[in-house]
Amino acid sequence: MTTWKAILRDGLWVNNPGLVQLLGLCPLLAITTSVVNALGLAIATLFVLCASNLIVSLCRRALLKEIRIPVYVLLIAALVTASELFFYAYLPALHARLGIFLPLIVTNCTIVARAESFASRQPPGAAFADGLAHGLGFAGVLLVVGALRELLGTGHLFKGLHLLVPGATQDGIALASDGLLLAVLPPGAFFALALVLVIRNWIAQ
Amino acid sequence: MSADTTSTSVWRSTLTLVAFAVLATAIVATTWVATRERIAQNQEAARLAEFAAVLGSVAFDTLNIDAPQTIASPHTLPGTAPVQMFTAKRAGQPVAWVFNVQAQGYGGPIDLMIGITHEVTVSGVRVIAHTETPGLGDDIERERSDWIESFDGMRWRGDTDQRWALKSAGGVFDSFTGASITPRAVVQAVATTVRWTQRHQETLLAGELP
Numbered sequence: 001m002t003t004w005k006a007i008l009r010d011g012l013w014v015n016n017p018g019l020v021q022l023l024g025l026c027p028l029l030a031i032t033t034s035v036v037n038a039l040g041l042a043i044a045t046l047f048v049l050c051a052s053n054l055i056v057s058l059c060r061r062a063l064l065k066e067i068r069i070p071v072y073v074l075l076i077a078a079l080v081t082a083s084e085l086f087f088y089a090y091l092p093a094l095h096a097r098l099g100i101f102l103p104l105i106v107t108n109c110t111i112v113a114r115a116e117s118f119a120s121r122q123p124p125g126a127a128f129a130d131g132l133a134h135g136l137g138f139a140g141v142l143l144v145v146g147a148l149r150e151l152l153g154t155g156h157l158f159k160g161l162h163l164l165v166p167g168a169t170q171d172g173i174a175l176a177s178d179g180l181l182l183a184v185l186p187p188g189a190f191f192a193l194a195l196v197l198v199i200r201n202w203i204a205q
Numbered sequence: 206m207s208a209d210t211t212s213t214s215v216w217r218s219t220l221t222l223v224a225f226a227v228l229a230t231a232i233v234a235t236t237w238v239a240t241r242e243r244i245a246q247n248q249e250a251a252r253l254a255e256f257a258a259v260l261g262s263v264a265f266d267t268l269n270i271d272a273p274q275t276i277a278s279p280h281t282l283p284g285t286a287p288v289q290m291f292t293a294k295r296a297g298q299p300v301a302w303v304f305n306v307q308a309q310g311y312g313g314p315i316d317l318m319i320g321i322t323h324e325v326t327v328s329g330v331r332v333i334a335h336t337e338t339p340g341l342g343d344d345i346e347r348e349r350s351d352w353i354e355s356f357d358g359m360r361w362r363g364d365t366d367q368r369w370a371l372k373s374a375g376g377v378f379d380s381f382t383g384a385s386i387t388p389r390a391v392v393q394a395v396a397t398t399v400r401w402t403q404r405h406q407e408t409l410l411a412g413e414l415p
Contacts, residue, residue, distance in 0.1 A: 033339070059225075067218045071225045078229035082236035089240035092247040153340070181340040 004129055011133025017110040018141030018193075019200045024108040027101045028142060029189040033153070036160045038146030039139075040094045044087065044102060046135030048079045049111050050128055056119040057127030063120065072115045080106040093163045110134060141196065148192045151175060153184030256291070256303060258347070259320030259329035261357060263301045265293035273305075274414055282401050283308050283317075283394035290414075299323050299410055302402065305333070308394035311386040312336040315345070319395055323410060325403045330356045330395055342387035352379060352388070361399045369396035 017023045024045070032038045052075055056063075063071060084102045087095040095102065105111070114134055119127035151157055155176030161168040182188050256268060273289040282288045284307030291303040301322045308315040313336040320328040330353050332345045344350040355378055359368070370376025371389055378392050405415040 062221055062224075064214060064218050064221065066214075067222055070222060074222075074225050074229045078232040081233050085233075085236045085240045085244070089243035089247065092251065184339055 004126075007126060007129045008133045011130060011135075011137045012140065013137070013204075015134075016137040016141065016200075017134050018138050019197055021110070021113070023110040023113065024138060025193075027104055027108065028138075028145065029186070029193060031098060031101050032142055032146040032149055032189060032192070033184045034150040034160065035143060035146045035158050036094070036164055037097055038142040039164060040087070040091070040098050041101060041105075042135075042139030042142045044080075044083045044098075045105055045108060045111075046132070046139055047083055048076065048105055049114060049135040049138075050131035051079050052076050052111055052115055053119040053127040053131035054124055056115045057122060057124040060120045060122075068116065068120060069112075072112050076111050076115075077106050091163065097160075097163070110138060141193075144196055145189070145192045148195070149183045149188050151179070152192075153179045153181060153188060155179040255318055255331060255333070256320075258331050259303055259318050260293060260301055261320065261328040263293060263320070263322055263328050265295050265300050267295075268293045268303075276414060281397070282306055283397045284314070292412075299412065301328055302409060304398055306394055306398055308390040310335060310337050310390045311342055311384065312338060315387070315390060315394070317391065317394055319398050321399060321402045323406075325360060325399060325406055327356045327359045327395065327399060329354075330391075332391070337387045338384060341381060341384040344381050344384075345387060345391055352381075353391075355379070356395055359395075359399070361396070361403045369393075369399075 011017075015021060018025070018028055027041055027045075031041045052072070055075055056072065059071075080103060083105075084095070087098070087102060114130060118130045122130070147157060150159065150172075155178055156172040156174050158169060159172030160170065161172065162170045180188075183192065252270060256270065260268075269291055273291045276282065276288040276290055278285055278287050280288060282304065286307055289305040292299050293301040293303070301320055304317075304319045304321070306317050306319060308317055315335040315337065316333040318331045318333050320330070322328050331347060332353065335343070335345065337343055337345065344352050347353050361369075367375050368377045369392060371378050371380040371385070371392065373380055373385075374389075376392070378388060380388050402409065408415045
């Protein structure tokens with residue numbers, strides 16, 4: 001029986017999906033041009049991860065090993081479609097910004113990996129906590145890389161937060177008047193992630 | 206494993222898969238039913254907002270949003286694709302036209318929506334989609350800069366009209382640092398559309414396609 005603390009530590013630090021397992025890098029690199037974009041993708045991924053872990057764990061005794069993977073695929077596809085519809089209905093501007101990366105959550109290996117390696121062998125409570133921990137771990141990386149790129153690239157932070165939180169700031173917090181354009185271009189994504197990886201490995205040593 | 210237990214496990218697998226297919230469909234169907242009205246409203250609102258932006262202060266009572274006229278290629282409007290034309294009318298008379306045209310930018314096509322009044326004055330221009338360089342060419346978006354509003358009220362004063370160019374080329378439009386192709390492409394596309402409308406004004410006012 002895994003303890004709650006160990007589950008949280010595993011998802012947030014020891015086996016962080018973005019920094020240690022290096023999973024889900026395509027959306028991570030593509031969408032992190034700003035904190036708000038990163039937060040949007042983080043929320044959707046967190047929801048899908050928790051829901052899929054919970055459902056898989058509840059049904060774990062009914063699943064024979066031959067059909068486990070097809071069941072995960074079906075389930076994750078349905079949950080991603082549902083969260084995309086939800087974004088389209090309630091956060092249309094953010095839905096337009098995230099574009100293809102919202103449905104592409106379905107290809108994030110973290111989700112199927114957690115379902116197979118954890119949720120299919122653990123009780124629902126622990127499986128949900130594991131989804132939460134790994135979802136938050138992934139969200140943390142998205143937010144740090146997003147904040148780094150937005151700050152270096154535009155000199156602002158939280159620009160467009162009103163798309164996610166009604167009444168919040170639209171222009172963001174200006175910390176500098178201008179930035180280094182490279183940071184918001186695709187190469188900046190690799191540099192920013194590399195920097196975060198270096199820091200993480202440094203601390204872990 | 207005996208033949209008997211194998212067939213049991215196949216049956217069990219099949220039934221489990223069927224059950225999960227039903228569950229997955231139920232999840233998607235429930236969300237769809239719960240969100241479809243809001244999604245339809247959002248789409249409608251987004252389209253109306255685009256038209257409202259390019260028609261500016263034009264007062265109209267009908268607009269054929271769902272049934273545009275198509276100007277088939279080859280045509281002398283910007284781009285090679287067929288152009289959709291929407292007509293805003295007031296008391297049955299055309300008061301403005303909205304064109305969906307394509308300019309050729311630096312990173313690919315730029316989809317523009319251009320509103321022109323019946324007196325051939327630009328009522329508004331918006332960029333619908335583009336793939337220009339982020340941070341350099343994307344100042345054509347209204348969300349990022351008010352550059353696109355410098356078209357408002359522009360007319361075509363004949364072939365000696367020098368204003369339809371970037372300031373560096375003697376015109377009236379600001380250029381962007383590090384991106385000269387993008388604004389030039391948009392200026393040229395709007396100029397071409399205005400010129401085309403000027404030339405065909407009588408035909409269009411009569412409600413016909415040139």
